[in-house]
Amino acid sequence: MSIRIHDTLTRETQEFVPLEPGKVSMYLCGPTVYDDCHVGHLMGPVVFDTIARWFRARGYAVRLVVNITDIDDKIIHKAQATGQLWNEVSEHYTAQYLQFMRDLGVESITDHPHCTHYVDEMVRFIGELIDAGRAYQAADGVYYRVSLQPGYGKLSGRKLEDTQSGARIEAQAGLENPADFVLWKNAKPGEPAWPSPFGPGRPGWHIECSVMASELMGPVFDIHGGGDDLKFPHHENEIAQSEAHGDAFAKIWMHHGLVQFSGRKIGKSDARMKDPEFSKQFNARYLLDTYGAPAVRFFLVRSPYRRPVDFEPSALDAARTGLVRLYRLLGDLMQDTTALDPAEVLSRPVGAELQALRSEFASSMDEDFNTGEAVAALFRMATLANGQSGTDREQTLRLLRDLGRILGLFQPGDLERVEKAGLAEDSELAGLVESVLGARAQARQDKNWARADALRDALTEAGIAVLDGASGTQFERIPGVEGDPVGILRRALE
RNA sequence: GGCGGCAUAGCCAAGUGGCUAAGGCAAUGGAUUGCAAAUCCAUCAUCCCCGGUUCGAGUCCGGGUGCCGCCUCCA
Numbered sequence: 001m002s003i004r005i006h007d008t009l010t011r012e013t014q015e016f017v018p019l020e021p022g023k024v025s026m027y028l029c030g031p032t033v034y035d036d037c038h039v040g041h042l043m044g045p046v047v048f049d050t051i052a053r054w055f056r057a058r059g060y061a062v063r064l065v066v067n068i069t070d071i072d073d074k075i076i077h078k079a080q081a082t083g084q085l086w087n088e089v090s091e092h093y094t095a096q097y098l099q100f101m102r103d104l105g106v107e108s109i110t111d112h113p114h115c116t117h118y119v120d121e122m123v124r125f126i127g128e129l130i131d132a133g134r135a136y137q138a139a140d141g142v143y144y145r146v147s148l149q150p151g152y153g154k155l156s157g158r159k160l161e162d163t164q165s166g167a168r169i170e171a172q173a174g175l176e177n178p179a180d181f182v183l184w185k186n187a188k189p190g191e192p193a194w195p196s197p198f199g200p201g202r203p204g205w206h207i208e209c210s211v212m213a214s215e216l217m218g219p220v221f222d223i224h225g226g227g228d229d230l231k232f233p234h235h236e237n238e239i240a241q242s243e244a245h246g247d248a249f250a251k252i253w254m255h256h257g258l259v260q261f262s263g264r265k266i267g268k269s270d271a272r273m274k275d276p277e278f279s280k281q282f283n284a285r286y287l288l289d290t291y292g293a294p295a296v297r298f299f300l301v302r303s304p305y306r307r308p309v310d311f312e313p314s315a316l317d318a319a320r321t322g323l324v325r326l327y328r329l330l331g332d333l334m335q336d337t338t339a340l341d342p343a344e345v346l347s348r349p350v351g352a353e354l355q356a357l358r359s360e361f362a363s364s365m366d367e368d369f370n371t372g373e374a375v376a377a378l379f380r381m382a383t384l385a386n387g388q389s390g391t392d393r394e395q396t397l398r399l400l401r402d403l404g405r406i407l408g409l410f411q412p413g414d415l416e417r418v419e420k421a422g423l424a425e426d427s428e429l430a431g432l433v434e435s436v437l438g439a440r441a442q443a444r445q446d447k448n449w450a451r452a453d454a455l456r457d458a459l460t461e462a463g464i465a466v467l468d469g470a471s472g473t474q475f476e477r478i479p480g481v482e483g484d485p486v487g488i489l490r491r492a493l494e
Numbered sequence: 495g496g497c498g499g500c501a502u503a504g505c506c507a508a509g510u511g512g513c514u515a516a517g518g519c520a521a522u523g524g525a526u527u528g529c530a531a532a533u534c535c536a537u538c539a540u541c542c543c544c545g546g547u548u549c550g551a552g553u554c555c556g557g558g559u560g561c562c563g564c565c566u567c568c569a
Contacts, residue, residue, distance in 0.1 A: 004510095011498095013510085031569075044569050074567075157497050158565070205567090227569035232497090234568090257499090258569070263561065267568055302518075303507060307500085308562075315506055318519035325518095328533075360516090364508090372508050376517035386534060449528060456530075467532050474532085 003058060005223070006306065006368045008231065008253040009155055013368055018222055019251065024060045025221035026052065027213045027250065029230055030112070032069040033093035034078045037100055037284035039296070039311055040227075040259040040266050045106045046297055047256045047305040048225050050407055052108030054365045057342035057406045065111040065216050067209060068094055071202050072115075076191055086192050087116075100284055103293040105408045113212045115203065116194075122203045122211045123196045125245060126183045130198075134244040135183055138174040142184035142198050144206075147177050149240045155253060156232035181237050183207050206237040213238075214247055224250035228258050228308075229265075257308035266311070281313055289425070291479050292418035295320040298409060303372045313480055320418060320479065322379070326404070327415040329382050333401045335412050345402040354396050357381050361403050371407065378404055419476035432489040433464055437473060439493060440466075458492035 006013040018024055028048045031041055045066065052062045070090035079086040094114075101109065126142055129135035135144050146152055146160065153159050160179055182204040187193035193200035213221060219242075226235060235253065242249040258265050259282075266273070266282055273279045280286055287296055299319040303309060327334060346362060357377050364373035378400055385396040404410040423430045436455050443451040456466050463481030467474040 029569075032567090038569090040569050042569085072567095153497090156564070159496085161496090228499090228563065229568055232564060233566090256569080258563070260562075265563065265568090269567070307507090310506075312506095314519085318506065321520095322518045325533085367510070370508080373516070376508065379517055444528085447528075453529070460531090465531065468527080468530085469532075476532090 003055070003366050004368055005252055005254065008255050016222075016252070018060065019220065022060060023063070024052075024055050024223065025063045025217045026065065026223040026225060027209065027217065027221060028064065028066045028224075029209060029226040029234070030066040030068050031093075031097050032072050032074060033090045033097060034072065034074040035093065035268075037097060038259075038266060038279070038282040039284060039287055040282070041097075042100060042104060042284055042296065043256060043259055043300055043309065044225070044227055045101060045109070046104055046300045049104075049106040049108045050301055050371060051225075051254075051305075051369050053406055053408055054369060056108075057346065058366075059343065062108060063110050063217065064108050065113065065213065066109045067212050068097070068112055068114045069205070069208060070094060070114045070116050071192065072205065090116075096285075100288070103288055104297050105294070105411060107408075111216055113216060115208045115212070118208065118212050118215060119194045119203060121215055122207050123184075123194070125211045125241075126203075126207065127197060129183065129241065129244055132244065136176070137198055140174075141182050141186045141201060141204070143175060143180040144183055144237065144241060144244070145176060146179045146181070146240065149244060151243075152179075152240055153232075153236060155236050155239060158232065181206060181233065183241070206234055207241060209234075210238050210242045210245070210247070210249070213249070214242065214245075219247035219249070221250060223252045223254055225254040225256070228255045229267075231255060254305075256305040259311045260308050261311055263310060265308075282311070287316070289422050291316055291320055292414075292421035294409070294411065294414040295323055295418050295421075298323045298375075301371045301407060301409075302375055304368070304370050306368075317479055323409075324415070324418060324476070326378065326382055326400070326410070327418070329385065330397060330401050330410060333397055334410055334415055336401075337412050340402055340405050342406050345399070345406065348399070350395055350399055351392060353384060354381065354399060357384065358399060358403065374403075374407065419474075421477055421479065423477055429462075429486055429489070432486060432493075433459070433462075433475060436489050436492055437466070437475060441473060455492055458488055462486075462488045 003016045004013050005016045026048065028044055031037070048064060048066075052064050055062045071086065075086050075089050078084075079089045082089070098112070126135060129144065130137070130142065133145070134148055135142055160177075184196060184198055184201050184207075185204055186199050186201040192202060194202060213224070224235070224238075239249060260266065261282070264270070295316065299316050300309065302319055346358070350358065357380055361374045361377040364370040364377065381396055381400040385393050385400065388396055401410050423433070436459055440452050440455040443449075443455065459466055459475070461483070462485035463478045463483070464485070465476050465478050467476065
């Protein structure tokens with residue numbers, strides 16, 4: 001029952017052996033805080049939070065460092081475009097990002113180093129690279145000398161010559177090699193700057209990860225993660241810098257697939273994203289408000305992390321429907337806030353059928369964190385529970401919930417957050433819904449079926465699904481229903 | 495052009511050479527319901543094409559075809 005991990009560097013899945021017994025140190029490339037998050041930005045944190053949770057369930061103490069890039073060309077451009085100070089931009093989007101982390105239940109991140117808090121360390125690191133002959137000053141900054149790096153390109157599987165023949169790298173004046181990359185950018189007039197022996201300026205993008213990772217975790221650590229698109233050049237360059245600095249750096253590299261739409265990656269440079277109607281459907285805030293954060297988390301965890309996730313509203317909706325089914329099955333168990341002991345959950349004595357499913361769950365997670373298979377095991381537990389009664393059923397449901405909780409699912413309040421997504425912020429609509437439901441209840445009592453059904457139809461049109469049950473009537477918000485729900489419900493009450 | 499990945503039911507999607515190819519959504523039939531919805535039960539694929547290895551391949555190898563990512567900022 002050891003954990004196996006796919007390493008991008010060796011392209012093999014191998015048993016994980018920690019540097020220090022019982023401990024895991026991980027570094028994940030975090031956001032550059034210059035704009036609203038889209039769904040793609042949520043994937044890394046959710047994936048690595050889930051991985052960290054499984055490590056903890058297997059008894060490891062986890063350190064997970066996720067940087068915040070709070071100085072960068074894009075931040076400066078955004079500030080210039082909006083008339084803000086650069087740090088007003090970065091602080092605003094940092095706060096937004098951290099709120100997303102809380103909403104999504106990402107709780108494994110132990111350190112959120114800000115790039116600007118480590119400038120001195122970066123300056124020292126760059127100075128050491130210059131002293132070692134591995135970096136040089138050019139007209140507009142300090143550059144890393146790629147030509148002296150043996151094995152440059154080993155992560156992304158490319159050779160220096162290939163990179164050059166790519167020909168899309170503009171030959172920059174003063175560079176020894178077109179693949180050399182900037183470590184320190186000299187400040188232009190009006191740009192934010194930090195003092196350094198190489199002149200006032202700011203750190204380049206790649207250097208921050210090398211420096212902050214080693215500052216917080218030392219010259220070698222267990223796992224470095226990030227999105228597939230960061231393999232080259234970002235991670236390749238991190239390796240180059242750190243190795244040139246004499247650091248062993250990450251033992252294992254893990255890369256998650258990218259979120260796509262209609263088979264194509266969603267990115268800032270995607271022409272489609274210029275259409276506000278198009279981009280809105282990937283906006284993180286919009287998605288969390290419309291579908292509920294737990295549904296978004298569940299969606300991202302349903303398939304294994306290395307595959308690209310094809311995202312579209314109907315797929316998220318399908319995931320949400322299945323998730324709600326589990327919520328309803330769990331019922332009151334969802335609200336239990338008792339702290340969970342993963343070791344106990346994984347070893348607690350249970351019936352044979354349930355034990356088999358728990359085994360599948362655990363071995364799926366052990367095998368490179370295959371959350372897709374693990375989730376399938378949860379659904380099979382649901383089917384099992386439906387055929388049981390009494391203490392057997394109770395045992396199955398408890399285990400289903402607890403295993404889900406190890407992955408960050410089934411938190412207290414999640415059902416509300418998913419079923420009522422978007423309603424909380426609209427108190428007028430929420431009030432109207434209650435009024436219409438009350439009127440309908442009265443009509444049903446009077447056996448005025450025509451009136452009751454008309455009210456129900458109005459609710460449906462307004463995007464509210466009515467759920468009659470033995471213990472009264474519940475309702476849920478149907479995601480993605482457009483129109484004027486307030487107007488519809490007002491008219492219905494007349 | 496270079497490097498890498500993927501092709502499994504209407505849709506999404508697991509699958510570590512070998513019992514009946516996970517799971518979700520949708521659909522259909524049934525139970526339930528004032529009627530619905532929700533819920534429960536049941537049904538629903540031989541895995542892009544060709545060739546090969548093997549007692550046995552969705553799973554390995556070779557060749558096609560198609561799609562995608564990276565090579566420029568990018569989670």
